[in-house]
Amino acid sequence: MAGNGARGVRKTGPSIGDVARLAGVSAQTVSRVSTGREVVAPDTRERVLRAMEQLGYSPNRAARALRDGRYGSIGLLAHRFDRTGEALTTDAVLRAAEEQGYSVSLITVHDAESDKWEPAARRLADQTVDGLIIMRAEGGPGDSFAMRPSMPVAVSDSRPHGRFPRVASNEFGSAKDAVWHLLDLGHRTVHHLGGPEGSEPARLRAAGWRAALLEAGIAPPAPILGDWTADAGHALGRALAEDPDVTAVFCANDEMALGLILALHESGKRVPRDVSVIGYDGIALSRFSVPPLTTIQQDFPRIGAELVRMVLSQIGKPRPFEVADVVVPSELVVRGTTGPPPER
Amino acid sequence: MAGNGARGVRKTGPSIGDVARLAGVSAQTVSRVSTGREVVAPDTRERVLRAMEQLGYSPNRAARALRDGRYGSIGLLAHRFDRTGEALTTDAVLRAAEEQGYSVSLITVHDAESDKWEPAARRLADQTVDGLIIMRAEGGPGDSFAMRPSMPVAVSDSRPHGRFPRVASNEFGSAKDAVWHLLDLGHRTVHHLGGPEGSEPARLRAAGWRAALLEAGIAPPAPILGDWTADAGHALGRALAEDPDVTAVFCANDEMALGLILALHESGKRVPRDVSVIGYDGIALSRFSVPPLTTIQQDFPRIGAELVRMVLSQIGKPRPFEVADVVVPSELVVRGTTGPPPER
DNA sequence: CTGAAAGCGCTAACAG
């Protein structure tokens, strides 16, 4: 037979046609049973179900996606998924997505350098997703961020480009609250153990810290910048621990705060008697450090839910989307690592 | 025109045909440029690329998946993704998968009850994945676990059903090592703060604890069972903290250990002077507790990589698969929470 | 209530 084409095509498993053949009906009838969207005679239905069972049939989702023009899946993009903030947001996104019948695909961008974002975005546009959530996009996405133009996007914790709707928490205000809490306790200044350059949350938290000090008429000391890890908090914390002027430190996240606390202990300083420490995020373990950590509690479940809502609300709608940002409140939780400064 | 069919079909974006039309070539030539698997004349190539750029074309993956019979994606199934162990494994799986050109789809089973596993599995068989990794499958999958028969599966930390290849760490042996470390320090017995019933890792860790005590001729005290959270460790730890016979506790994970340590502090007990504590997992924060936690360090990156390797090695191969289990070593890391028992 | 046809977008094979 000449030019019969389509050689090399691979079959996945039993198809709707196989079931139809076995049940002695047409493929459409199998489809009707499968989707349940149309009426089928009870005995026909039975026969089809038995055939499905027997063959271990399950519908081919690629075919369905091709036909429907949608995948039923959203992509979640981040540098990594093993840090607490990302893990909590991921879990929340997953739950919210599943509630809406969507699955979640993970995509990493290995490096914070913005040149690496473009290939990632290209891979992404290729991805089998109907929408995209960009989580904690440090260093990116830059303006070169190429994206399938019709792809719905929601962004968390990133620089506003005016291009994508964002979910953010009131980091600036919460950071100010944290610093004011320390000033109200009587500290003459507050040091800052910040997040890395290029990170938008790090920038906002530092800005809030600086603003509170300036409001109080205090010249902000030079901040120390870490990479969010407890390791960095510990290593950089040594310098802070040796400095007798340091009586209060506002940290950009809980992990660094916990690293700092260990460094303080190793230097013979007591928390909070000698030095007060505040973290940021409210990770589960912050409640169980010794003493329990005073921190800014973020509402990760709500952040995840809002991100999903934002992306899904864009699907099928024509651009321009409504790009209103959503602010999810976060608030200071005073626990055991903050107190008045030591008496001179 | 009669019976022309296919109404209601949705287009996703610019297709290969649109590009072909604009560039004045055939669809196949566009495909050739897109895949790069065949030679195309340089000027034709240029024209096609320009057309792609202009239309914002990116290939429709559903169509490609349908044709190729593969999705380029693996599914990762768990109860939750926000706990440290899961988050670390997830991150490792993602990296390993990406290295092999696969993306990762997350699927949750909300409840540990095994009746909930079946719908999840059904959803899964439907999923656009070429293989499946089941991570920390507490309470399941039971024998009723229905699965597309040809679906490659790898399982972590679960009961061996002899049906799926597994990646496991030597939990029994490591737990024994931990308990022997405490006995060697002079403790007369070791208590156990265990994981929930129905969890295979919890069962193995408890078994190792029991075995070590029996080897030493000590009758194991009744274990206390928690749900892996620091909260549980803290709440259940109160009883342990009040019991004067308790001088050493082996905990089934780090979070519970940290909760217990806080409870001990609140009762005025010092760690390790009054009570020694060992955790399990080696989460990042275990190094930074005060004092740093003695624990069993798991090699999460390697576990993730092995899981991916196992699943991918099955793809395209006929059953029965080689179902050899892989054991990833874990080992005791002695830090600051263990010491000799207090003198009487 | 059921069957036939058609096409979503892609690419392997073949024929120029």
Next chain:
DNA sequence: CTGTTAGCGCTTTCAG
């Protein structure tokens, strides 16, 4: 080097 053809599996429309 490029075009034609066919079909992966599914579901909507139309005709019976």
